[in-house]
Structures are given as structure tokens and as C-alpha cells.
Amino acid sequence: MSKRLLKNSVVLAPSILSANFANLKKDIGLVEKAGAQWLHIDVMDGHFVPNLTIGPAVVKAIRPHSRLLFDVHLMIERPDHYWKQFHAAGADLITFHHEAPVNQRKLIRDMKRAGLKTGVSIKPDTPVSAIAGILPLVDLVLVMTVEPGFGGQKYRHDMVPKIQQLRAIIDRRKLACRLEVDGGITLETALIAVAAGADVLVAGNAVFAAANPASALKRIRKAIDKSLK
Ligand code: DX5
Ligand code: ZN
Helix, strand or coil, X not given: CHHHCCCCCCEEEEEHHHCCHHHHHHHHHHHHHCCCCEEEEEEEECCCCCCECCCHHHHHHXXXXXXXXXXXXXXXXXXXXXXXXXXXXXXXXXEEECCCCXXXXXXXXXXXXXXXXXXXXXXXXXXXXXXXXXXXXXCEEEEECCCCCCCCCCCCHHHHHHHHHXXXXXXXXXXXXXXXXXXXXXXXXHHHHHHHCCCEEEECHHHHCCCCHHHHHHHHHHHHHHHHC
């Protein structure tokens, strides 16, 4: 499983929140064939965020149809109560929110012992300083560039300094931690997030709401590769 965590270059993680739920298998196949490396799966519980989305049954149903790394973003109040179900369903990487009222070090330890990659996420109002201490323990840090809860929102440019701060900390401390940005990613904002230091980009609407999701994804990939040259 861990070989799915690619070490180099910027990873694209299309979010199935904006996919066709009546045809998930087809939509996932499209982005996989177009070169996505991860699949971002947004889990919401109606408490931590005002929306309900995907549960472990859906993850289990799509797992046999994809070889992508399943990047499960838990926007739920009690990640400690539910991570095992998502692990059993086929998650590779599970990200919880710093703002969730749980013992984070214990949660990370438990998930790691089970063989999972782990991530921690911060909402727009949470500063980087809140999670600086646990960065050495996680495989990924996720900066929300919209208020979590819904796809299709506008990228918050005021989050750029947080991405830059995290990139500086990760590089200075030589941490093996991916830096993911989620929310409002488009062809334009993808380049801004990458320039600030992101190395994993989530894109929901920009990919799945496009007339041709495969070419939308390829266009983002090309623009990023060009910007990194
Ligand atoms: C929002 C979710 C995002 C969402 C992104 O709470 O965490 O992953 O699917 O969607 P876009 O790319 O449309 O902003
Ligand atoms: Zn997400």
C-alpha cells in the first residue's frame, strides 16, 4: 500500500464529491486513466460540517475498481470512532481534522500501528502553530483553502501564507510529510498553491464538473509540470 504514496512531484487527487454518484466506477476509471495518482474521498457527518456524504460502504464498493491511493478526508466529529471502518473498507491514508475533539497523538499512533498513512487537516481559521508539534508524526498535512463542507467554493487566497509556512517547516525540519491543499483548486489556483509549496492538490469541481474530466485533469497536470520546469 505505501508504494502508492509517490515520493516525487506534485500529486493530483481528484475528489469524488463532485463525481456522478450514480456512476462512480466510470468516473474513477476516467481520472485513473488520465493519470491521477490519488483519489480524494470526502467524508462528512452532519456535525463537524453541515453536510452528509460518503461512508465506509461506498469506499468498500469502489475499492475493487481502482488502484489509486485512497486519500480519505474525515470531516467528522469522532474520527477515533470511525477510522477502523474506513481502513477495513480500503483507505490507504486517513486524514482527520485538528479541530475534532480527540486525542490526536493516540489516534495517529493507533492508525499507524494498523498500517495506515495518517494526515492532519486544518480549517481556514486554524493557524499552522496549532499543528506544528505533531507534524513529525504524520505523513500528510492538509490545508483547507475553503471552509470544509461543500465542493465548488472559491479558493481563499489568504491561505497562501499558511501553505508557505508549512512548506518552510517541512523543509527546515526535513520532515517526510506531504503538503496537501484542498478547496477551490482550478487551473489557475493550482499553480498558486504549488508555487506556495503544496505537493498534493485536491480538485473536485475543476475535474468532475468539467465536460471532459480526463482532459481537465490532464490540463492541470500539464500546467503544473510546466510551472515546475
Ligand atoms: C470540501 C472538501 C473538498 C471538496 C473540494 O469540504 O474537503 O475536498 O471536494 O471541492 P472543489 O475542488 O470543488 O473545491
Ligand atoms: Zn477534502
